[in-house]
Amino acid sequence: MRMKVTLIGTCVGVVGMIAIGFLGNSAAVEPHKPSTDTRQRLVLAPAQRDKILAEMRLMLVSVGGIVQGVAADDLPAAEQAARASGMAVAADVDPQIEKLLPQPFLKLGMQTHMGFDMLADQMKAGGDQADILRGLAKLTGNCVACHAVYRLDEAR
Ligand code: HEC
Structure with a gap:
């Protein structure tokens, strides 16, 4: 039981890290999104x-x-x-x-x-x-x- 909880915890952690890494990365590699700044x-x-x-x-x-x-x-x-x-x-x-x-x-x-x-x-x-x-x-x-x-x- 404890093993299972730890495993789920690890999975959530890993998925979370991947998601953060992905978001962070996509922001860094795509600086050319159209700007909403119309000045x-x-x-x-x-x-x-x-x-x-x-x-x-x-x-x-x-x-x-x-x-x-x-x-x-x-x-x-x-x-x-x-x-x-x-x-x-x-x-x-x-x-x-x-x-x-x-x-x-x-x-x-x-x-x-x-x-x-x-x-x-x-x-x-x-x-x-x-x-x-x-x-x-x-x-x-x-x-x-x-x-x-x-x-x-x-x-x-
Ligand atoms: C004639 C136009 C003009 C006036 C007047 C002006 N600014 Fe600016 N200022 C700008 C522009 C253009 C930028 C760049 C903004 C940008 O690219 O987003 C800027 C940027 C700045 C920045 C950011 C500097 C940096 O290192 O990025 C500061 C701080 C600033 N202004 C302060 C002031 C203050 C305080 C005043 C008034 C006392 C003032 N400005 C008046 C045009 C002006």
Whole structure:
């Protein structure tokens, strides 16, 4: 009796492992299923895409720093976080990359960098918390709007 139970247990285990292996494997070997992501694909060389994504991650660091600074009532820290994603970092955008991106994307990107500078200026001037939060809300609206429309693909 005990043998039988163990045997059944082993069978269930083996079947389970095969099923998991099969599912895992099929996901790994079939990456070309049609995507349900219908956003516009912007195709860049891998290094160009990396550069833009690095700039994106920096902007998220800035947003985090601003929120932290404002929450801690540390406006200089929040200002520094905002400035880190201002026009100064966009100015070095590679003209090669610029050529490949659609105008609305570039415009929204520039507006976003300018928005960070405006927020930094506002904080430098000791603006009040509600105003700063309104500015930040507008800014994060840009992030959301752009992400809803575009995605970045790597040229192969
Ligand atoms: C002008 C368009 C645009 C704006 C504005 C924009 N993004 Fe992005 N961002 C993108 C695109 C396109 C991607 C790639 C998305 C994809 O391929 O799925 C991306 C990706 C990212 C990523 C992922 C980075 C990675 O390493 O994969 C982060 C984080 C991010 N954005 C943060 C932000 C934040 C924060 C803001 C606003 C302060 C912002 N973005 C504004 C277009 C934009």
